[in-house]
Amino acid sequence: MPDPLADIITMLQPHAPISKLVLASGRWRVSRTEVRQVYYCMMLAGSARLAVEHKSPVILEPGDFALVPAAFNFEMSSIEPPVKGEQSVRVRQADGSFRVGSLTETADTQSLVGHCVFGSPDAALLVSLLPDLVVVRGEDRLAMLTRLVAEEVHSARSARDVVLEHLLQVLLIEALRSSPDATAAPGLLRGLADERLAPALRMMHAAPDQNWTVAKLAREAGLSRSAFFARFSRQVGAPPMDYLVSWRMTMAKQLLRNGQKSVSEVAAQIGYGSASAFSFAFSRQVGQPPGHYAKSGEAPPAP
Structure with missing residues (x-):
């Protein structure tokens, strides 16, 4: 029998991802407003504060995975962020990683961050059936999938786009089905639970x-x-x-x-x-x- 969650993720056609390693130190804040992009983050070291519009901030620790299928405004920051409204400049390093916050201090936070877009013309309707924030803690499968996506993004191997699309589908399904059912907003995920x-x-x-x-x-x-x-x-x-x-x-x-x-x-x-x-x-x-x-x-x- 078809799986409704798999149906929707497949129809969303996730593709064109961006994956990067972000290192941070001191007080920092990075805001996002790309409502048509999916955001995901795997915390590798240190702690960070994720604040999604109309929700209480969430503290992410090493091993935590966060997924924002679509949100009008959200931000990642240090536990104690800078003064209100102050944004940190992202500086690209020679190895392809990015630094935010103080560039003179040793980085105390590391995260693997990715963005992807949904190719389906019906993405807005389909995404409305999903929770607007998913946080999964200590799930090794998600850590492995996130690293596989990052490796494929930076590779030049044949069939790269096909592999990425399937990896992203698995990543999204794994994140959604691993999320605590009680915390999901009304939608397909709570119905299936x-x-x-x-x-x-x-x-x-x-x-x-x-x-x-x-x-x-x-x-x-x-x-x-x-x-x-x-x-x-x-x-x-x-x-x-x-x-x-x-x-x-x-x-x-x-x-x-x-x-x-x-x-x-x-x-x-x-x-x-x-x-x-x-x-x-x-x-x-x-x-x-x-x-x-x-x-x-x-x-x-x-x-």
Whole structure:
């Protein structure tokens, strides 16, 4: 049976990473505002403070791995950062590493930092299903994967881009499935961690063409209709049928972009009894008819 988390990471198409070793000393602060980039950090030595917008700061220690799939503003700094607003200059060293903070003191903090982007046109929708911050402590597999990504980034071996894409997919999946379930924000991760909701989520992903109703999904979960609706909405962050429609439309957009299926075939594959019913639902969700979307390959700009 398909795995919803694997489905989403694969569809996100992570690629074009940047990986670098960062050494820091003294008081320092580096802020990020690239909302379309994924940020990850493996602490190798020392301690650092990670502050993500609207969340309490987190202290990272050696062996800790942090992942920010998408955040409007966040910053990494020393435990005691400089005065508010002061940013540190990043200085590239001869060996390719970067220094921040005091350049005259011995570096007391080392971290392996990486950025990547999602190639999917539906990245915003897919990322919204993931937590906005993941911190995993002392997971050796993540340390190994992070180092493999860094080595591949700086190599010139054949099939480098293919290897990197697959490594990044594994890295993201490992980070997300290793994160403490209790701390995850409402979304797919919390839904899959719920033993009652996970079967229903997997069925929606495995058979989107089925005529699912809240009652049928509730039976898969072994819950009453009202209990399932309330629990799904609370854990996933959206009512079950809203989630199903979003997933169906994400699949539909991918199928239409591929250009190998007609509108009627796409409608049947994702669970609509007629092309007209699918066209109405697609237009309402995406903002243009599926035929127009198939020709353009992209959604219309947001107003």
